[in-house]
Amino acid sequence: MRILLVEDDIPLAETLAEAMTDHLYVVDLAEDGEQGWDCVKAFDYDLMLLDVMLPETDGLTLCQRLRSHGYQIPVLMITARDTISDKITGLDAGADDYIIKPIDLGELFARIRALLRRGSNITPPILEWGDLQLNPSTYEVSYNHHPLRLTPKEFSLLELLLRNNRRVLSRSVIIEHLWKTESSPDEHTIKVHIRSLRKKLKATGADEDFIETVHSIGYRLKSL
Incomplete structure (x- = not known):
């Protein structure tokens, strides 16, 4: 399974990438929204972990762009914002799930597994x-x-x-x-x-x- 992690907090990104690699996921890292967009256009991903607050293009805008262009990749939003209205905004932008910082790795992997099961019927084209x-x-x-x-x-x-x-x-x-x-x-x-x-x-x-x-x-x- 291939995961795209879009996160500008490099220490956090490296920690998450290492943990996911230990769980045998292939992880690509993008540091801003535009890099994330370029990655999605270049490769098929099974899941995207997307921070909300990003330079260049923020996570909400990137998620909206993905959906408007027909990309069905499951998106798990990562953010420090924990109000109900913030979650609703993320879900309305096209996110499939939401996880709050500081991230508990057990919860993260449970949410990843759930989204991958949900998206397992989407087959990338040959x-x-x-x-x-x-x-x-x-x-x-x-x-x-x-x-x-x-x-x-x-x-x-x-x-x-x-x-x-x-x-x-x-x-x-x-x-x-x-x-x-x-x-x-x-x-x-x-x-x-x-x-x-x-x-x-x-x-x-x-x-x-x-x-x-x-x-x-x-x-x-x-x-x-």
């Missing part, structure tokens, strides 16, 4: 590009019906390219999306992952330049 298929919910990838065995980072990189179609992604953008809660690698690491992906795709029949290099800019999928 991403396709020509003969390539990637299933975000099962972590399965195939080319021309031949399965590809990818590392977690290779899978995330290929998913990012698929979600951006022909948009060119620079190495710095790829690093920002794929290493949110980890120490960032140098750009040579991206070259290594791209080379490995190309090799595995070629072995199943894809063109050698299925992932194109746009000189001095970055990478994108080859035009169909």
Whole structure:
């Protein structure tokens, strides 16, 4: 299960991310509302933990934007505001549940489990590009019906390219999306992952330049 945590209190965010990782959730971290929006557009998430008070775009506005664009991801609001009117405002904005700071981890995980059960019937769409298929919910990838065995980072990189179609992604953008809660690698690491992906795709029949290099800019999928 993949969770997006949108929280600008970095010590709290890191504590929550570590606890959720210990419970075998995959966690991405965004520090403001606009970063959270970019993450939602780039990946399929099973759940969003969303702080109300955020820089750039606040949590209520982000939640309203999600719903207006048709995103059905379960949203668990996190806030220090504990009045009934505050809760009603959050729920009216499109949140599914509400938890108050300071956060009790036992209560947090109980609410996460309840929301994940509620949203388990929502299946992310299979991403396709020509003969390539990637299933975000099962972590399965195939080319021309031949399965590809990818590392977690290779899978995330290929998913990012698929979600951006022909948009060119620079190495710095790829690093920002794929290493949110980890120490960032140098750009040579991206070259290594791209080379490995190309090799595995070629072995199943894809063109050698299925992932194109746009000189001095970055990478994108080859035009169909």
